[in-house]
Every structure is written in structure tokens, then in C-alpha cells.
Amino acid sequence: MRHPVLLLLFIAAASPVFCQTTLHPVTEPLLPVVARSVSFGDPEDLGFFSTVRGPIAVSEEGRKLVADSVFWSWMNIGSLGASTLSFIVTCCVDRTVGGMLSLASAGFWSVSNLATAFTHRKIANDIKTADLNVPRPVAAGVASLAAGVLGIGAVTATSLIFNDLSGAAEITAYVCFGLSAIAGGYGVFKTFEYAHAAGTDLSFF
Numbered sequence: 001m002r003h004p005v006l007l008l009l010f011i012a013a014a015s016p017v018f019c020q021t022t023l024h025p026v027t028e029p030l031l032p033v034v035a036r037s038v039s040f041g042d043p044e045d046l047g048f049f050s051t052v053r054g055p056i057a058v059s060e061e062g063r064k065l066v067a068d069s070v071f072w073s074w075m076n077i078g079s080l081g082a083s084t085l086s087f088i089v090t091c092c093v094d095r096t097v098g099g100m101l102s103l104a105s106a107g108f109w110s111v112s113n114l115a116t117a118f119t120h121r122k123i124a125n126d127i128k129t130a131d132l133n134v135p136r137p138v139a140a141g142v143a144s145l146a147a148g149v150l151g152i153g154a155v156t157a158t159s160l161i162f163n164d165l166s167g168a169a170e171i172t173a174y175v176c177f178g179l180s181a182i183a184g185g186y187g188v189f190k191t192f193e194y195a196h197a198a199g200t201d202l203s204f205f
Contacts, residue, residue, distance in 0.1 A: 048139045052190070054197030056134045062126040065119055066200045069137070072116040073191045074204045076147075076184055079109040083177065102158050106177060110151030113184050116191065117145035140190035147184030150176050 058066060082105035090098025120141030127136050157173035164170070192202055 048142070050139070052135055052137075052193045052197045054199070056194070056198040057132065058123070058134065058198050059126055059130045059132070062123055062130070062132075063198065063200065065123045065126060066195050066198050069116055069119045069123065069140070069191050070195045070200060070202055071204075072112050072119060073188045075112040076109065076116065076144075076188050079105055079112055080181060080184065083109055083181075096162075099158060099161055102173075103155060106151055106155045106158060109180070109184070110148045110155060113144045113151060113180075113187065114148035116187060117141050117148060120144065120191070135194075137190065137194045140187050140194055143183050143187035143190060147180045147187055150180035150183060154180055 083102065086098050086101035086105050088098075089101055120137045124136040124138065124141065127134060154173050154177035157169045157176055160169040161173060195202055
């Protein structure tokens, strides 16, 4: 008789701990600091290099914006390919023609990255307005914004190459565009990652 009574007492004592919601599986008296400091699902907890885990439930308007960000990311990939082609033309064919192609491709690269960044800002605002407890595409937006700003620097430096005899403008253009390509590539990766978590089709056609 003693063992069943002890078992019932143990279950009664343990039930406040285990019979909680999945949001806070540990009662507050046991771990008050953890329960108060950790905000489960809070978008602010995502770091710049954190993996975006799905599914992400965005609004209908947010879903359209995510699709727009995917489109602009494909534009980023295309403009990066055009910039690579212009670099080959500059080095192997004709410097002047390559410089003009570089101006056009780097300009479109900057515009598409800035468009991606502003689209991510609209997504974040939509999530905030709809009061959704889901991650916001902050990392993708910041990376795209950095790529766009550095791309503008590359375009400015490229435009100065034709009248620069010291070679500083050319070096600046390569450095700016190299850093821009790194930031933009990461922005594309995070955009696709976020879109995949939101259930958006990543194909261009």
C-alpha cells in the first residue's frame, strides 16, 4: 500500500513542472531567470549569421513581398554575372568597352541590391504591423543594403578611372565591388533561405 501512495505523491508534486504549455516547459519558480530572459520565437533573438528555420507564417501581403525579394535576388545574380563578363572584357578585349560595361553592370547591381534591401524592410514592417511572432529578414536586408552602398562606391570609382592616371580609382573600384559582391552574395543566400522558410517558390521562371 505504501508504494502506490508514494507514487501518487510523486506524480502530484511533479505535475506542476511537466503539465505546462510548450512555450515555457519549466515552471517559473524553478528557473525564473531563464523563463523571463529567453523570449521564444522573438525575431530579435536571430543573429546576423543565424539559420532561419521554417515554417514562417507571413501575411498574404508579406508573401507577395517575399516573392519580390526573390525576384530582385535573381536580378542580383544576373547583374553579378554581367559584371564578371565586363571584367573579362576589360582585361582581355578592350579596356574602354569593358569600363563602360562595368559602369552599366555595377549600376544595375547597386540598384537591384537596394531594391532587395527596401523590400526586406517592407517585409519587416508588415510583420510588425500584423503583430506576427516570426523572424524578420534583417540579415538579408542589411547585407543587401551594404552591397548596394558599396556598389555605388564601385560605380563612382569606375567613372573616375578614365581620367585617373595614378591607378587609385581602379584599385578602389575593385575593392568596393569585391566587398559589395561578398555582401550581396550573402544577401542573396539569406533571401533564398528566408523565402524557402516562408514557403515561397525560389525559381525564376
